[in-house]
Amino acid sequence: MKAVALLGGPKSQWPAFMKKQIFAAKKRDSLLIGVDRGSILLAELGLVPDLAVGDFDSLKKNELNIIEQYIPDMRYSVPEKDLTDTELMLKYAFEDYQINFLTLLGATGGRLDHFMTNMLMMLKPEFNAWAEKIEIIDQQNLVKFYNPGNHTIKRRPGYTYFGIVTLSEVKNLNINGAKYNLSSYFNSYPISLSSNEFVQHNLVNVSFNEGVVAVIQSKDINRFQKI
Amino acid sequence: MKAVALLGGPKSQWPAFMKKQIFAAKKRDSLLIGVDRGSILLAELGLVPDLAVGDFDSLKKNELNIIEQYIPDMRYSVPEKDLTDTELMLKYAFEDYQINFLTLLGATGGRLDHFMTNMLMMLKPEFNAWAEKIEIIDQQNLVKFYNPGNHTIKRRPGYTYFGIVTLSEVKNLNINGAKYNLSSYFNSYPISLSSNEFVQHNLVNVSFNEGVVAVIQSKDINRFQKI
Missing domain, CATH: 3.40.50.10240 (Thiamin pyrophosphokinase, catalytic domain)
Structure with missing residues (x-):
């Protein structure tokens, strides 16, 4: 099974026709994942994630209520963790859901320490085995x-x-x-x-x-x- | 002397009040630099760079004519070079103009191989001595x-x-x-x-x-x- 995950990066960096492509992926039974604020961004696009990961502290209470009501698998992270929400999501997606390919959207722009984490996590021994099964796509780039x-x-x-x-x-x-x-x-x-x-x-x-x-x-x- | 350089990154990632800040820097006699497309972007803001570096191949002929007419120091790079336009600019700014601090704008977003070059050039022996004299500023980040x-x-x-x-x-x-x-x-x-x-x-x-x-x-x- 393939998976598509939307992270919290700014909309200005989203690839063209992103919504269309996520709908198409969903039709092909890809797993749809929201990482933290990405969960509510998916909901705003009319898409319900199968899995949501995050501490969700950037969401308002009513936003959190909405996604808690509809998302079948919510995983709450704690802010003092060693792993970022995106890294935790990798573990859940590849280990629990046994996905074989992951497309990361919303992974660029915004806070550069987050973006650098998204690039450099591929070096960590616990994620490195999945490196060739991950791509990052934004408005101008395919990584x-x-x-x-x-x-x-x-x-x-x-x-x-x-x-x-x-x-x-x-x-x-x-x-x-x-x-x-x-x-x-x-x-x-x-x-x-x-x-x-x-x-x-x-x-x-x-x-x-x-x-x-x-x-x-x-x-x-x-x-x-x-x- | 301090310097401010505008690179070709997308406007969506520019810091707030950038134009105001560049005008203020110019008033304080900072050196104003345009890197490739950044030169015409500065001209569009009503600012004439003191120095422009690039192969300028992304500019239209009339755009190039405009900047050639007004910019006192134009340095043309060749595409097959080992150094990027931004790296060349560092050499000109720190060696020829003897600047002591450089603010990079327009260095994020856009093509990620360019952004990664802007981050990783600090590791190269020929630029490393200037690493602590360089900052990157965009809409959300100060590096x-x-x-x-x-x-x-x-x-x-x-x-x-x-x-x-x-x-x-x-x-x-x-x-x-x-x-x-x-x-x-x-x-x-x-x-x-x-x-x-x-x-x-x-x-x-x-x-x-x-x-x-x-x-x-x-x-x-x-x-x-x-x-």
Whole structure:
């Protein structure tokens, strides 16, 4: 079973047609998850999450009443916990619901310490095994995570660029088939190799021996947006 | 001399009253810098950068003509370069203009590989010496960077939370005076310790022996923003 989770990031960063896509996922029996404020945001879109995780302290009492009435599985977290609500949600979704793929929405913009947690949690031993089963999608980006090995990255329709972000020390990183290739690259600290592009076949090969790598496909959007 | 640089990130992530603040900085003789599309965004706000850096390939010809006419120092980058436009700008600003502090605006949102470059460039040996002289400000966040040592972090008015992001391996990290403290923490990979808070005196002490640490002060904003 696949899952879609909406986090509390700002609506301005939501991907286009998000509501439509969540409805379609729900139709295909994907598990729908709200993380903290994401639960009420889903309700506002007319979508009832199957699972909600959070301390819900940013919700008003009547908002909490609404979601408690309709959501079949509510999991309450405590603020002094070691794990964030999103990290707790990963555990529930992959362990209890045995999902095999998770799309994170509302995971960008907003508070940057939250966003950095969403990126860097893939490095933690307790979540790392799920890293390749998680994607983050927002208005301009598709982020996927890779553990050591040989990976073929396929250009997703609509995206123009890709960047490689090594989230930790990386050994023997190779990029082949791209506009800018790389051979046997080593770095002891994280680095973002941005603004690369797909060329023929829309396929790129990325391999490395150690570390975790995020591949970010991205696109430009209409620059004349309103402030 | 201080400097303010506007990058090409989306307007939706700009801090409140940004235009006013840039005008005030200009009055105090701060150096005003446009990075690539940020140059034309400044012009649209009625502000002429003192320095513009970029390949400017996202600008239309008439836009480029406008900024070439008014900006006294235009530096053209080549796309196949090793450094990003923002990294090049750091070199020009700190080396050629001898600035002693830099505020980055428009550095968040948008393409996430760009944002990650803006965070992770502080780790590179050629920029690391300037890390403590750079801040990133957007709608909800103030990000400052620290090299090893003992640092007193002061709560900036209007911000509620703070998070510590270790951008690389960190040794002997201590957090004192905060809601959640930490003692002799070690981690071999980056981690985001989010949602901490200032308590009395609005001061927190952060010390560590190795690595680079980002301290992100953040706040919630009106959640009923328009999509």
